[in-house]
Amino acid sequence: xxxxxxxxxxxxxxxxxxxxxxxxxxxxxxxxxxxxxxxxxxxxxxxxxxxxxxxxxxxxxxxxxxxxxxxxxxxxxxxxxxxxxxxxxxxxxxxxxxxxxxxxxxxxxxxxxxxxxxxxxxxxxxxxxxxxxxxxxxxxxxxxxxxxxxxxxxxxxxxxxxxxxxxxxxxxx
Amino acid sequence: xxxxxxxxxxxxxxxxxxxxxxxxxxxxxxxxxxxxxxxxxxxxxxxxxxxxxxxxxxxxxxxxxxxxxxxxxxxxxxxxxxxxxxxxxxxxxxxxxxxxxxxxxxxxxxxxxxxxxxxxxxxxxxxxxxxxxxxxxxxxxxxxxxxxxxxxxxxxxxxxxxxxxxxxxxxxx
Numbered sequence: 001x002x003x004x005x006x007x008x009x010x011x012x013x014x015x016x017x018x019x020x021x022x023x024x025x026x027x028x029x030x031x032x033x034x035x036x037x038x039x040x041x042x043x044x045x046x047x048x049x050x051x052x053x054x055x056x057x058x059x060x061x062x063x064x065x066x067x068x069x070x071x072x073x074x075x076x077x078x079x080x081x082x083x084x085x086x087x088x089x090x091x092x093x094x095x096x097x098x099x100x101x102x103x104x105x106x107x108x109x110x111x112x113x114x115x116x117x118x119x120x121x122x123x124x125x126x127x128x129x130x131x132x133x134x135x136x137x138x139x140x141x142x143x144x145x146x147x148x149x150x151x152x153x154x155x156x157x158x159x160x161x162x163x164x165x166x167x168x169x170x171x172x173x
Numbered sequence: 174x175x176x177x178x179x180x181x182x183x184x185x186x187x188x189x190x191x192x193x194x195x196x197x198x199x200x201x202x203x204x205x206x207x208x209x210x211x212x213x214x215x216x217x218x219x220x221x222x223x224x225x226x227x228x229x230x231x232x233x234x235x236x237x238x239x240x241x242x243x244x245x246x247x248x249x250x251x252x253x254x255x256x257x258x259x260x261x262x263x264x265x266x267x268x269x270x271x272x273x274x275x276x277x278x279x280x281x282x283x284x285x286x287x288x289x290x291x292x293x294x295x296x297x298x299x300x301x302x303x304x305x306x307x308x309x310x311x312x313x314x315x316x317x318x319x320x321x322x323x324x325x326x327x328x329x330x331x332x333x334x335x336x337x338x339x340x341x342x343x344x345x346x
Contacts, residue, residue, distance in 0.1 A: 103235060
């Protein structure tokens, strides 16, 4: 909990209900489903288990990676991740630092921002990347009892820039 | 149109209906609402009109910018944009290149990926940034007849990296 209060923060339950969004009880359920996806993602990444990772995707998942490539549809998102795990990510640890936010979407989905620490790796053209942090936006849609990833956008944190965050409470986060 | 066919591509209308998502007719409507938001965003940016930009946000909008800052809630997202327009973006042109994808979300929302060209600017610490391209993921939720921005994640395109995109059709895009 930070200064924003509960994870569903701004506006609280009444605003959520007025917007046709879940009540706080239902929001808590969404939050635990998000955690489940994030935990599975972390395990799949660290096991380099692309079958397990792919099982988290919706059929029409889209993904924008840290260098701004945009992959469209499960086949391409899965293929690209397999290639990059073979080339550079196998054995590179990724650890959950924090699920920074979970904002419920209408009809039971959510959009979450997740902060990861990522071990050092070397790009396909031989450029070393030191240990870093990523902020990953995940758009999650309901599929029966669970959530699937409909969209991911992953941004590498520029540590220098964080010091000049214009939102004082976020400086250095 | 690219090799993926229609913008709502993979699976087509039947799969969308089975998932409780809009039919293609309704999807076309979503698509034009997305275009409306994107056009308004472009005009607001180029006019440095932060009131107009802020009017596009949902109350609980979250935003992750190109250096990985995560702003939570309309007050902070708006404040941060005002500060950065005063410091570096006022007069910097941003032009829509393409709405690369619109994937409908349950209950009438959508997630879109928009590619922009951005003029040169100078960071607050004096570092010049040459003209660049951004890929912006926008999560949009219905609000009456229009869509509001519930989430934005903006990634600067690494032009060198695009050449080695593991999805052949996407190389160099």
